[in-house]
Amino acid sequence: MVAVASILIQFNALTGCSSSNGDSKASTTTDSAATQAAAPVADSVRKESSAPTAVADTATEADPLKADTLKFSGTLPDTLLPNHRILAYYGNPHSTRMGILGEYPRKEMLRRLDQEAARWQKADPSKPIQKALHLVAISAQGSPQKDGKYRLRMSDKTIRKVISWGAQHGAIVFLDIQVGLADLKGEMEYLEKYLKLPYVHLxxxxxxxxKSGAKPGTKIGTYDAADINKAIQFLSRVAKENNLPPKVLVVHRFTQRMVTNYQNIKLDPRVAVVIDMDGWGPPSLKIDSYRDYIVKEPVQYTGFKLFYKNDLKKVDKRSKHKVPHLMEPEEVLALDPKPLYIQYQ
Incomplete structure (x- = not known):
């Protein structure tokens, strides 16, 4: 396989107020290497750096470019939401530090996904679990590429590889866009050929x-309702032209300014919109963020993100727990409304 070609620095954009959580999602990756530094920053946003960890693509499974590897295993529901609860593993296969999707070898990662899905199904038998893989397919960068857009598109091989993992395992796939300084429309068009598959979402x-022109990782960015409407319209067109079931659009959020003019978001029957509470921290802060930024500004469906590592950085002083605590399915399901999209990083 191709050897490691480059190493990129990863940034964290974090918040530190009492009603929100910092987010240390991976923001950079390449088809060969990625790094992460995860340190909370109080009341500020700043770039963090650490010694890079290179991860080569050494996959040996069947050629993911072959069409037969993209055939979905099992029955694909005609409508995912609100009839199902989606349980997703987030990350990139070329980074062990961007999220659970790339932290373990494929078979081990999928085994853990199955176990997590079983826990959630037991916690709420009334809502069938639909497993998912959530790939960072276009990643923000700390330095500009040749076009100056501060974002890197994953290769066709990488994207199809993850799609094939999901297809063979009965898991739908989300392709995630971090635009940097690029235009959202152009990045969606880059992914359109994959979104034509009935089990691939955005x-x-x-x-x-x-939008300010700042370098990714130095400030927390923003989308307006007009941007989200463009994504809805784009997915609606893809669904209509290809006679597909409704698409799912996940919009990450953990601060007030990350989504502006929410009341102007225009829903479409061909697209299910999820606003996902994307911050990390102790449970009480995560619940506050869900209440303040998701529930108070409702769009359609809600999501909730859990961090296997970053949620365990601090003790929750407003709970009975004496050690850092990762929220259990039952705790998340006690929220109102109950999230229909659950993501683990």
Whole structure:
């Protein structure tokens, strides 16, 4: 396989107020290497750096470019939401530090996804679990590319590889966009050929939409309702032209300014819109963020993100727990409304 070609620095954009959580999602990756530094920053946003960890693509499974590897295993529901609860593993296969999707070898990662899905199904038997893989397919960068857009598109091989993992395992796939200084429309068009598959859906991350021209990772970005409407219209057209079931659009959010003019978001029957509470921290802060930024500004469906590592950085002083605590399914399901999209990083 191809050897490691480059190493990129990863940034974290974090918040530190009492009603929100910092987010240390991975923001950069390449088809060969990625790094992460995860340190909370109080009341500020700043670039963090650490010694890079290179991860080569050494996959040996069947050629993911072959069409037969993209055939969905199992029955694909005609309508996912609100009839199902989606349980997604987030990350990139070329980074062990961007999220659970790339932290373990494929078979181990999928085994863990199955176990997590079983826990959630037991916690709420009334709502069938639909497993998912959530790939950072276009990643914000700390340095400009040749076009100066501060974002990197994953290769066709990488994207199809993850799609094939999902297809063979009965898991739908989300392709996530971190635009940097690029235009959302152009990045969606880059992914359109994959979105024509009935089990491939879209995620967009306002955190790395740098409308001010700032470098990704130095400030928290933003999307307006007009941007989200463009994504809805784009997915609606893809669904209509290809006679597909409704698409799902996941919009990440953990601050007030990450989504502006929410009341102007225009829903479409061909697209299910999820606003995903994307911050990390102790449970009480995560619940506050869900209440303040998701529930108070409702769009359609809600999501909730859990961090296997970053949620365990601090003790929750407003709970009975004496050690850092990752929220259990039952705790998340006690929220109102109950999130229909659950993501683990």
């Amino acid at each position: 995620g967009i991350d306002p955190e790395f939409s740098m």
